[in-house]
Amino acid sequence: MEWRGRRGSSNIDDRRGMGASGAGGLGVAGMLVVLAVGYFFGVDISPIVNGVSQSQPGVERELTAEERETGQFLSVVLADTEEVWADVLRTQADMTYRDPTLVLFSGSVQSACGGASAAMGPFYCPGDQRLYLDTQFFDVMEQKMGAGGDFAAAYVVAHEIGHHVQNQIGILRQVNGMRAQASQTDSNRLSVLTELQADCFAGIWARHASERYGSISRADIDEAVNAARAVGDDMLMRSAGRAPMPDSFTHGSAADRSAWLTRGMQTGEMAQCNTFAEAGL
């Protein structure tokens, strides 16, 4: 993706240099709150990394050149999502897009959904309409999951933005209402449908960004589809040494995640991303 020299978004709250003091007290209860109401990317990286946190309590530090560059890249991706979704929501849903804030952190963070550690992967909190991301996650994707490349990172952001769009159009509220009364298996199924729709929305973004900016290549698309496969529940369960159990999936199989991302890319239409209707709901 060609991004250098392009406009970046100012809706970024970069807390990476602040030390863990910005995270507040992180108890087990806080973690559980996040797990209940936050929307995670789907990758719990704690089994494959030790000590993802490099920040020490209260100790401020300078960002490395690489961290600064990643921040600039993400601000360009975020700006692209703002422009694309303002247009798509206006033309396809007659709504005004509300720009979310992207919070970059190191190690752990406090959100309206509770506290979270980097080991849980990136997430979106509907309560404060913010995306939370420890940029070291991209190193883990590349080194441990074989999902490298700047457009793999862009897909992660676009997926979380997809949850923000779901929040704005009322899907998250509806799904939460249904999940509250559902069995564990049905609740997991609703989670999968929510996640696959976020993947499809990420594809919509990629389609429109490619048309608007001409900065996205075939190789970029391949990187995103590869990343969507790599974070499929079956892939993650296998890499953790477990047999894939579809009833316990919460984000979707590699085949489904890549298929819905691709559908969003090919159609560019929100109406084509109705995973719930296609599941008979």
Ligand SMILES: [Zn+2]
């Ligand atoms: Zn998600």
